[in-house]
Amino acid sequence: MLVLTRKKGQVIQIGKDIEIHVVSIEGDQIKIGIAAPREVVVLRKELIEEVRKSNQEAVTHQINLDQLKSVKKN
């Protein structure tokens, strides 16, 4: 992994069209601005992992119709 040292207000450019801006630094928190093309999905990694895990757990092999019929929507 490439490790760079940057100061507040400085920018890292990735490829032609992705920019990472160091917006502010407070204690152990860094505020980062990201400018990227629309087709690039930018998400916090832990959110991606949470949703991926939830999706994988949700794969259903058998549907118990009686159970589903027993639930009335609100």
Added chain:
Amino acid sequence: MTLLNSDFFFQGSILGFENLDKFTLRSISNTAFYQLNSVEDPNIQFVLVHPFDWLSNYELNLNDNTLERIDLSNAEDAMVMNIVTLKEPFSSSTVNYMAPLIMNVKNGLATQYVIQDTRQYSSRAPLITNDIVKGGDAHVSTD
């Protein structure tokens, strides 16, 4: 709008299933549930619900990237659904309100959208809340 046997193209956006694109959506008759089956991998099947059936105040703001990804310009063309995780006992089943599936019924393009504000909706909210049993307003606890 027909829900029976509609094909949607998720373009690898269902996290954990990035290799899958085409899914078929069907309503499960006589229930409030839908099933979403992968065309490419018959082992992959999800159970879905309409969020508004369970949370009348569910809301989300789609960003431009998402709108563009499914070429959505008209809000009426969007269908929103959430993945259910069926569990034993059934009453402990959960709904992923954090990452809804957004489907454009006009062109069949679809995507899973992750709501960035984690305080808003849980990825594992109870499907059946006490309030539903009591017949009151539904709500989701955020964890």
